[in-house]
Amino acid sequence: MQPKAFIHTFGCQMNEHDSGRMKEVLEAEGYALTADKEEASLILLNTCSVRENPENKVYSHLGQLRHLKKASPELVIGVGGCVAQQEGEAILKREKAVDMVFGPDNYMRLPEMLERVREGERVLMTKWMPRDKKIQNFIPEEWVERGHVEGCKAYIAITKGCDNFCTFCVVPFTRGREVSREPDNILREARDLVNRGAREIWLLGQNVNSYQAGEWDFCALLDAVSEIDGLPRIRFTSPHPNDWNDRLSDLMAARPNICNHLHLPFQAGSDRLLHLMNRRHTVEEFLAKVRYMRSINPELELTTDLIVGFPTETEEDFEGTLRVLEEAEFSQIFPFKYSPRPKTKAAKHFADDVPRRVKEDRLARVIALQERINAERVARYVGTVQEVLIDSANPKQRGAMNGRTDGHRPVTVMDGSLEIGDLALVRITSASGHWLTGEPVEQAIPAMC
Ligand code: SF4
Structure with missing residues (x-):
């Protein structure tokens, strides 16, 4: 009987991409994917460590899987992604039901890991791939034209890792330093995905617009992807405001198949906090970019991430965040209460000194304001x-x-x-x-x- 695999994906589009790649690798190994973990002989958790208490969430999920392993000892359970990279061997020590733990650099090696599990080993694979060159085709050559199409959508990872070290963010420690793929390698993948039915392609990177491969920057790559025949929609995420420029705004406005949506995280409406966060731009610089985009492209939908309760945040800092929301008129926001993430500068050096009830109150206020802004924006659609x-x-x-x-x-x-x-x-x-x-x-x- 054909073995079945179940993958539970937490977190961002990059994890969705990695899970899509895992699906392709597992299908090539003879697995069929299932949406029912009870019938699976392989269960993978692809984890995310960006939000609060992700380790606890993973252990709680693993606790729920224990009874399945007890009932079928041959069931293989793997933990991949950012929590796996961060926790490593601790997961194997704490949760006996787990057979393999692997970081985001290792998911293409699933066949080797499964073989080792079959031989009786509990596998830990969290070694980084070499980061000695800034341009690296990190998708193995034989897999470039075997990307995963889910429905009519597909993700392409154009960079891996991040060099920004925003002081609150764990990504540089779980995904490593940034590398970019060669443009030809990416374009080959994109054309193949279109030939296999992708109608919408997302270009992905932790800081997608810092892509650089020789003369090719993100604008050049986006331009080239937008010229692929038969591709009606292109999206990308997540750009950093510091690397956003007018050329990109102009290209988005000019090309009908580059979607009219930009997720541009601003994080805080206070220059002092942006500096503490190591965001390398000011509030005014962010807003000037928004104003330019809106001037040439009034229909643009903007979304964003923001943090409330970052260390030392005062009421005045927070009111700056509310002012950015009022001016930028986002269609959707993803607000987070600050929580220290392991290894980050903020966790090591800044006291988490904004009381929980203040964080909760500020979160409620940004949500209430955003609901009002969104209600006004969304009402304009009726009749269009x-x-x-x-x-x-x-x-x-x-x-x-x-x-x-x-x-x-x-x-x-x-x-x-x-x-x-x-x-x-x-x-x-x-x-x-x-x-x-x-x-x-x-x-x-x-x-x-
Ligand atoms: S740009 Fe900052 S927030 Fe985004 S992944 Fe890199 S370090 Fe994290």
């Missing part, structure tokens, strides 16, 4: 016609499909004849929260045109 890429069936309503606008707003389209990958022109009839509902106004552009 939007191009929607259909990406899934609506799980709750028969005869309805879900998709995303160019600006990445989720939409329910009341037409069950649409298929995943269709681009539909949709008249928006109502809006609720972040979500839109609408009806097609003409025949969709089919997935394979």
